[in-house]
Amino acid sequence: MQITLDINGNSHNITCQAGDSLLRVLRSEGFFSIKYGSDYGDTGASAVLIDGKLVNADVILASQTEGHTITTIESMAQGIQLDPIQDAYVRTGAIQCGYCTPAMMLATKELLTDNPNPTEEDAREALSGVLCRCTGYIKPVQAIMEAAAVIRGEDPSEIDVNVVHPLTFMPDHDGDDGGGVDVTPIGGSGNGTQTDVKPRTKLPKFIFAPQKPEMDVVGKPEVKVDALKLVKGNPAFVDDIEMRGMLHAKMLWSPHAHARIISIDDSEAQNMPGVHAVLHCFNVPRIKYASGGQSYPNPKPYDQVSFDNKVRYVGDRVAAVAAETVEIAEAAIKTIKVEYEVLPAVFTPEDAIKDGAPIIHDEDDTEHIHDAEHNISHHIEAEVGNVEKGFAEADHVFEYTYHVHQVQQTPIEPHIAISYWDADERLVIRTSTQVPFHARRMVAPLLGLPVRRIRVIKPRIGGGFGVKQEMLIEDVVGHLTIATGRPVRLELDRAEEFISSRTRHPQTVTYKTGVNSDGQLMSIKMTVLGNTGPYATHGLTVQTVTGLRGLSTYNAPNMKFDCKVVYTNIPVPGAYRGYGGPQALFALENYMDEVAHQLGLDVIEFKQLNYVKVGDPLPIAPLLGEGEADNVSDVPVILSSGLDECVAQGMEAIDWERRYDDNWRTDPDRPHIKRGLGLAICMHGTAIPGLDMGGASIKINDDGSFNVLVGATDLGTGSDTVLAQMAAEILGVPTEDILMYSSDTDMTPFDTGAYASSTTYISGMAVKKAAEGVREQIKERAALMLSLDTTEGILLKDRHAHAPDGQHVSMEAIALHSLHQDQQRQIMDTASYVSMESPPPFAAQFAEVEVDTDTGQVTVKKLVMAVDAGVIINPITASGQVEGGMVQALGYGHCEEMVYDDKGHMLNAQLGDYKIYAAHEMPDMETILVQTVEPSGPFGAKAIAEIPKDGVAPALANAVFNATGVRIRDIPLTPERVWQAIKTQS
Ligand code: FES
DSSP states (O other): OEEEEEETTEEEEEEOOTTOBHHHHHHHTTOTTSOOOOSSSSSOTTEEEETTEEEETTSSBGGGGTTSEEEOGGGTOBTTBOOHHHHHHHHHTOOSSOSSHHHHHHHHHHHHHHOSSOOHHHHHHHTTTSOOSSSTTHHHHHHHHHHHHHHTTOOOOOOOOEEEOOSSOOOOTTSSOOTTTSBOOOSSSOSSSOOOOOOSSOOOEEEOOBTOOOOSSTTSOOOOTTHHHHHTTOSOBTTOOOOTTOEEEEEEEOSSSSEEEEEEEOHHHHTSTTEEEEEETTTSOOOOBOOBOOSSSOOSOOOBOSSOSEEOSTTOEEEEEEESSHHHHHHHHHHOEEEEEEOOOOOSHHHHTSTTOOOSOOOSSOOOOSBGGGTEEEEEEEEESOHHHHHHHSSEEEEEEEEEOOOBOOOSSOOEEEEEEOTTSOEEEEEOOSOHHHHHHHHHHHHTOOGGGEEEEOOBOSOOTTTTSBOOSHHHHHHHHHHHSSOEEEEOOHHHHHHHSOBOOOEEEEEEEEEOTTSOEEEEEEEEEEEEETOOTTHHHHHHHHHHHHTTSBOOSEEEEEEEEEEOSSSOBOOOTTTTHHHHHHHHHHHHHHHHHHHTOOHHHHHHHHBOOTTOBOTTGGGGOSSSSOOOOSOOBOOOOOHHHHHHHHHHHHTGGGGGOHHHHBOTTOTTEEEEEEEEEEEOOSSOTTTOEEEEEEEEOTTSOEEEEEOOOOSSSSHHHHHHHHHHHHHTSOGGGEEEEOOBTTTSOOBOOSOTTOIIIIIHHHHHHHHHHHHHHHHHHHHHHTTOSOOTTOEEETTEEEOTTSOEEEHHHHHHIIIIISSOOOOEEEEEEEOSOOOOOEEEEEEEEEEETTTOOEEEEEEEEEEEOBSOSOHHHHHHHHHHHHHHHHHHHHTOOOOBOTTSOBSOOSTTTSOOOOGGGOOEEEEEEEOOOOTTSGGGBOOOSSGGGTSHHHHHHHHHHHHHSOOOOBSOOOHHHHHHHHHHHO
């Protein structure tokens, strides 16, 4: 049919199908700012303004919008001049991955058109229909308030941090007295005193790093280097390209939790007009692999093939179709007849390890399963000292068991990949991945191609959070392009993203400790049953990290980890931001709170007595390394910690003393309401020592700008920005002179990828080293141009090289001289970095709750997280990481849960049913950045990306205990679970 649409003031004559959604039509017309998030309008990513009102373009037919005006963000900027809304989103750091940003900005436009003077509550309400998995909504709300002010004619406010003094004595990294006296501020307003900040909304508190020099770029709240393309809706993501002749793929997924495939009749599909390929286990070679995006060699067992003759969960792969349209592919999928032999299934590790349980991997070509008959993929054991002796000698022994559940990462952009042959007949895979280099290496043998014939391009990613640390669908599009010779596109829909991508490992965790009466921990045993679902993709490494995290936070002379990683028939767990840490920390911090209570000790004093401090070794770490080799043999030692300060800052921010005040904890007008406060101590890692490696390459351009090429993968975290800041700091130029490119296996140096909180630390050090190499070459050129005998004393600053005698030469002149004029050469350098250290960031997480004892409803009133991540490279992006991470962690502890029927079918595989927090539901949140100086990190930095995931769930459970006296050892804290616990325990 032919329709005419008014889009951004222009009339468009469009040919489309009667059933085409407005989303599809707008994207086919090149309006790429309209994003796919789901088919039911429940992400809001596809929002447009129709006659000025926000409408989800995925749930309205294009033909219904004839005669109405459609507005997208492509209309907002005038050339390079941004609209005040776009400008506010850039300056406030409201953009992380940017996938939801167009919809948020249109929601902002709708609000401010009607209400030029909104409250924060109005702003949250306006954003309530647009889900964001990255930001925690704090900075988008701030952007709305900022845009409103500017539109009203007020001056733009300076977006900065709220610099405050430390509350405790903070030792230097070497343990000497740093004294807090010779403090030099980094970032912030920088006067070393409490500033009288009157922001339009709350800004993160920022604590000085002691004894650090002032820097020009590092530590400053620079705007993101990728912000412009995202606020303008430029084509940046995987799907934002048009390819002639592209085919569309759809998958047939298993309806059974466990079954053998006896036969597949695909004749009807094969003969359907428009179908170009149908692939399944009877026509694709059987090559074994493990899909986790990890370093070579991937941990065994290799228990997967592209298409297997057995399915092991509801949602497992059965077949793939490539066709001219999505509709033809979907229709073809429905015609494929599969004969199954349905087998008994098992869903919990407790059942799966029993004698006689269904054997999930009974095939004879999967090697290195620890005990296939009992479905145990791995048995991990590590012991320091002698825990049994420790229990025998301690004054008290306590033992409690905890259960953590299965959740999904839910990036708003689902998995998507497009593959095609290039002119040199190399296979290009354009994919939303955190691990482009791993994906290339891993997909090559499955496709029967050498690595050299594959190029993986990672464009902008709409969120990852670990779910894209996997070689997940790249093999499918690759197989289909090889079979058809055509470009092939495969995008998972929202239900497929839930069921057939990756999730977080459920675990049963038992802690047993021996404790002396004074509170000293003598012996800790951690026993874990980890549920790795039907494949062990990240089974070994996630559970290993669980042990590392669970046995590193507190000192004890004796400790032991005993873990079985167990196959079951649930959808596949994999990497999820935190990577085993959130599971461990829920159990550990709940447990420590309970032991303190049993001993009659103050919980903070009990934890402070035992938690690790500067100079303490982590003796279990060498026994729980990742990868096949023992990467680290030396016992690591803590070199920096701001944990005491984190605890002090958090106590003040949450007003901790209220937890002892019965008048505050109860409400005479509402006797069924109880209030409580809870705390969790958090400690994470920074990269995988001896394993994670990053490379960087830097070259100068004619105008004195620099290209920085990195294999690191910015998922929206801001890593491109902090890497640019590091390069700029070394090269003496502003961040805008650094042109970042990441990542493309043909163009950029190798990087293991974005995971394990490694990018700032590992890739940052690679960038710093490469920039230092370039700096030396620039100094040599400056010495040549200024007729100096030596480079000594030459300083790069303000886009110039300054000689000690006062002469100077601009970066542009240096570039032109070097490239065109005399003794020509390309100023460039390449460096890589791997660390044998993994310095822990620390944090104190506080939560305030109200519990309705009649219904079990837990209302989270406030979250405070004080984080020591070393020197903060960019306080805006860092605080954004904390805010977004805390909200994901809040969902984990409070409301998110994958729910199944007794046959293994997920019952809530849409975002309307699987609840993630929306803007109008958020508690008050506060972030405090406690700086320390990590001697092993670039500019003193440690990691920040994952630690916000660790503490919210246990802090909530501990707050519920403070409120009600009821201890809950399972999450999420749904009304049913809390009400049952109150009923049972009272
Ligand atoms: Fe909102 Fe990523 S910035 S989904």
